Amino acid sequence: MPLLGTYEPTSIKVKSLTDNRTATLWLPLAKWQIDPQNPDILKSLGITPFIPSIPPFVGEVLKNTPAQKLGLQLNDKILSINNIEVTDWLQLVNYVKANPDTTITLKIYRQGKIQLLKGKTGVVQKDGVAQGFLGVQSQKVNWPPNLLREHREHVWQAANSALAQTISLTGATFKLIGRLITGDLPIQTISGPVGIAQGAGESGRSGLPYYLYFLALVSISLGVLNILPIPMLDGGHLLYYVIEIVRRKPLSEPVKSAGVYLGLVLLFALMVIGFTNDLSRLG
Structure with missing residues (x-):
């Protein structure tokens, strides 16, 4: 997921199943775009995941x-x-x-x-x-045994890994928002409540760990959105406090009211875009 928020080439480490050799490959992401109508990350990178043969029973x-x-x-x-x-x-x-x-x-x-x-x-x-x-x-x-990996961590190791991944996902979310603002990502990539519900259902069918990861991703995204400098959100209140500290006096009520209306318009527009994208994907 952190790939979504970066322009820089990203390295991936691969291992050959035939001779067990490892190699580091680089993915050039400067011109990478995801089709908003078919947002398959791996396919957009030119990667086809291995799927074992499934008997037709x-x-x-x-x-x-x-x-x-x-x-x-x-x-x-x-x-x-x-x-x-x-x-x-x-x-x-x-x-x-x-x-x-x-x-x-x-x-x-x-x-x-x-x-x-x-x-x-x-x-x-x-x-x-x-x-x-x-x-x-x-x-x-039935996956081949040589493709199965079991990864275990102690409580503190898991906590450190979770913190590191949370920081990484938070940074990626900020970068994604920046790319949306600059137009590098189309607004069709924004999802609304229907898209979130579909993602929750698909992750739930994959298993509890995937579902919990999806919930964490949604929580991080909402947290980042909440601290953006938009009036009505916590980030908007922080912006007001900073302005008042710099001016050494509170903002006037008309200015605060205008900010509230502006925040309402922005949030409503975001909701409309997300819901419209959901409907377009549903056909």
Whole structure:
């Protein structure tokens, strides 16, 4: 996340899985931009994360979804979709996403028998683009042991790490705000309550640590926003105090009232922009 707030080249340390050699690579970020309609950080950097092969077995069928209407059941093995062989779960996912509201025929293997299931994919709007969905999840992904890492820290080490990361994220947030003000980042990157709720849901599905990290990120962002020199916020009050110290007398009531109205306008504009961006992403 701190990458978002910097122009300077950033180093990443990589390790080869074939010969265990390590190397330091540099990412030039001077002209790096994230597509606000598809804000995938890794893809925007040209990085495709490794995902292990997932066998096409059904791990869960969600209620009131196209998958349930099709008749899919737990432990079904999907052999093909519309006569296209399926050997990996992502094949199924990519095909369904690319074909919203489409009639499909699934060939499945269930309890020693091959069956055909017919139905239609559903439609969901993501970032203003229609995508297909079934409402079915794969079985648990088994990551290769050589890619798993366990990291443990003592309480004080964890506290120091948390403090360092909080400082880093705070600095990155200030830099992001600066880039928004200068126009280096489009206002479409601002999210409102809907975007925050979606982020909370996605992080929650990934696990408790990711959810807590997301909450911390939101808290830091709100804290930084609160200390900006905008009237009505704590930062605005601090600005008033500094001005009064310099002038050695309090500000007049008309000036304070004008500041309150200005702060209201700025906050309302920020809310409108965020909410509008949320609606545009939903389509």
